[in-house]
Structure formats: C-alpha cells, structure tokens
Amino acid sequence: MHPREATAARLLKISAGNAYDPDVDIDWDAPQPPGIMYAPQERLSLFGTPLWDALTPDQRVELSKHEVASIASIGIWFEVLLMRMLLRHVTGLDPRSAHVQYALTEIGDECRHSIMFGRMISAFGAPAYQPAAVHRALGRYLGATAGGIQTFAAALIAEEILDALQREAMADDSLQPLVRMVSRIHVVEEARHIKFARDELARQVAGSSKPRRLYCQIVVARAAYTVTHSLINPQAYAAVGLDPARAGAAAWANPRFRETLRWAGSRVTTYLQELGLVEGPARPVWRAAALL
Structure with missing residues (x-):
C-alpha cells in the first residue's frame, strides 16, 4: 500500500473508534x-503589563473569558477556511481512496468542532469576534x-x-x-488532523518545483502572520473597560505575550523550517508574526 494510503487508512480506523x-x-x-479563570493568566496577552496590574481580580477573569472567546471565534474562521481548502484538495480525486475518505472525515470533524466552539462562546455570553478585514481578504x-x-x-x-494552548x-x-473539556475534545481529534497534514505537506513539498516553493514560502508566511495577529481581537479588551487600540498595542509590545506565541508555534515553525518553507524573503514576515 502506498504510504499516503497507509496513513489515511490508519487515521480512518482511529477516527472510527475514538471520536x-x-x-x-x-x-x-x-x-x-x-x-475561576478561563485560561492560564500567564498566557493572556496583557499579563505582566501595567494594564494587567491595574485590573481587578474579577476583570482578569473576564478578560480571560473574552480572550478564549476570541481564540475560539478565530478558530471557527480558520476551520471553515480549512474545510474549503480540503474540499478543493479532494475535488477530482478518487473517492474510493482512503486519502479522500479521511479528508472528508476531517471535514466532518471540523464541522463538529466549529459548532462546539460556537456553543462555548454562546455559553460564555461573549461576542463572536471576527478577524480584521485584511485577514478576511487573505482567507478568501x-x-x-x-x-x-x-x-x-x-x-x-x-x-x-x-493545540499547544489547549x-x-x-x-x-x-x-x-x-x-478544559472543550480543549480535551479538540486536542484528541486534532492530533489525527495534524498527522494527516504533516505527512501530506512533506509529500507536496518533495514534489514541488523551486519557483512553486518560493511562492508558497511567501503565502505561508503571510498565513502565519494572519494567525497570530488574529488570535486576540482588540475588542476583547473593551469587555473590561480598556481602550482596544491602546490595549492591543500593549499586547503586541508585551515580551511575555510574544514568548507565548513563539512557544505555541515552536513545533510547527521547526517543522516548516525543516521542509524549507521558512526561508529568504519569508523570514521577516515570520518575525513580524512573533514566531521567530
């Protein structure tokens, strides 16, 4: 059996017994x-800043709720985008193959995850935050x-x-x-998605031309920038009475938050570097995304 099919067949079997x-x-x-906090306080974007120090304990809990709601909202946006891209990927491929069937299984998983995140945000009583217009344009x-x-x-x-945060x-x-329960469900099922994506990405890179890889380096770097800059919507700060523009600037200047982003992205950044996708003109974009 081809390694691509073997991976997909194994993931299909795991999916059937562990969902x-x-x-x-x-x-x-x-x-x-x-x-009770909704996220570890040391992972919050303002932790360690004067703005954080000025918040009351109740405001800190409320901010943690809205930062988790923002990350979940952006998670939905990314998952819907991923479903579109996976559908493009399998269009025209043999539906009898395990590869296509697992891709469709992953789309089903992502549908459930998006609903789950939406229900969590609703249970919080928080808004569904959206990425900035420029990031939505890249998504389109x-x-x-x-x-x-x-x-x-x-x-x-x-x-x-x-995955690292959850x-x-x-x-x-x-x-x-x-x-904690939403995180547990997402982590267990995303482990399969990550394995599928890592294996397929390695095959795609190995079969690509140098000009294609150069183009992909730029696009992928810009996607990384969109991910990190969209996680915390500045409007989340308004929930605790902070000015969104001022608090957003403070978060991006906060070395603790930038370290959290590097920590959360360290595994994928290392893997993409091994594949040669974090090179040349793409590197400044990765640094601007706080991942290098």
Whole structure:
C-alpha cells in the first residue's frame, strides 16, 4: 500500500473508534464557577503589563473569558477556511481512496468542532469576534486558490498553535471545567488532523518545483502572520473597560505575550523550517508574526 494510503487508512480506523459527540460529552448547562479563570493568566496577552496590574481580580477573569472567546471565534474562521481548502484538495480525486475518505472525515470533524466552539462562546455570553478585514481578504484568497502546500501548511500553523494552548488548558485543574473539556475534545481529534497534514505537506513539498516553493514560502508566511495577529481581537479588551487600540498595542509590545506565541508555534515553525518553507524573503514576515 502506498504510504499516503497507509496513513489515511490508519487515521480512518482511529477516527472510527475514538471520536466525541460534544452534544453528549459536554454538559452545556453546567454553571461556570465565579472567580475561576478561563485560561492560564500567564498566557493572556496583557499579563505582566501595567494594564494587567491595574485590573481587578474579577476583570482578569473576564478578560480571560473574552480572550478564549476570541481564540475560539478565530478558530471557527480558520476551520471553515480549512474545510474549503480540503474540499478543493479532494475535488477530482478518487473517492474510493482512503486519502479522500479521511479528508472528508476531517471535514466532518471540523464541522463538529466549529459548532462546539460556537456553543462555548454562546455559553460564555461573549461576542463572536471576527478577524480584521485584511485577514478576511487573505482567507478568501486562500479559499479560492490554495494548492497542496498552502493548504496543509496553513492548516498546521493554525492547528498546532491552538493545540499547544489547549493541551496546557485541558491539564490545568484551576481553569473553568467547560474550557478544559472543550480543549480535551479538540486536542484528541486534532492530533489525527495534524498527522494527516504533516505527512501530506512533506509529500507536496518533495514534489514541488523551486519557483512553486518560493511562492508558497511567501503565502505561508503571510498565513502565519494572519494567525497570530488574529488570535486576540482588540475588542476583547473593551469587555473590561480598556481602550482596544491602546490595549492591543500593549499586547503586541508585551515580551511575555510574544514568548507565548513563539512557544505555541515552536513545533510547527521547526517543522516548516525543516521542509524549507521558512526561508529568504519569508523570514521577516515570520518575525513580524512573533514566531521567530
């Protein structure tokens, strides 16, 4: 069996025996205990700044809720974009193949994840935050044009950054139970998606021409910039009475937040460097994304 088919067949088997149903596995009506953080405080974008120091304990909890809501909202946006790109990827391929069937299985997973994130945001009583217009434009471009390298590299950047944050959250007993359970479900199922994307990306890069790789380096770097700059919508700061523009600038100048982004993206950045996708004119964009 071809390695591509072997990977997909193995992931299909795992998917059949290890999947969650958020409607059943999450108690959506359970109360959210007051005074309990929604994310580790050291991972919040303003932690360690004068703005953070001036917040009351209740404001810090509220900010953690809205930052998690923002990340989940952007997660939905990325997952919908990924579904579009995966559909482009499988269009015209043999539907009898395990590769196509696993890609379609992943699309089904992402549908459930998007609904799960939406229900979590609703349970928070928080807004559904949206990326900036310039980032939405890039999403439309990728959704309409992305080929194999752009599809799987962009998927890995979004999935692995979120995966790192959620792996930490699901193991933290001090956080809200709802956040921990949503994180656990997403981490378990995303592990399969990450394996699928890593294997396919390596094959796509190996079969590409030098001009194609150069183009993909730029597009993938810009996707990384969109991911990190979209995670925390500045309007989330308004929920605790902060000026969004001032707080957003403080977050991006905050070395602790930039270190969190490098930590969350370290695994995928290292992998893309090994594949030669973080090179030449793309490197300044990766630095601007706070991932180098």
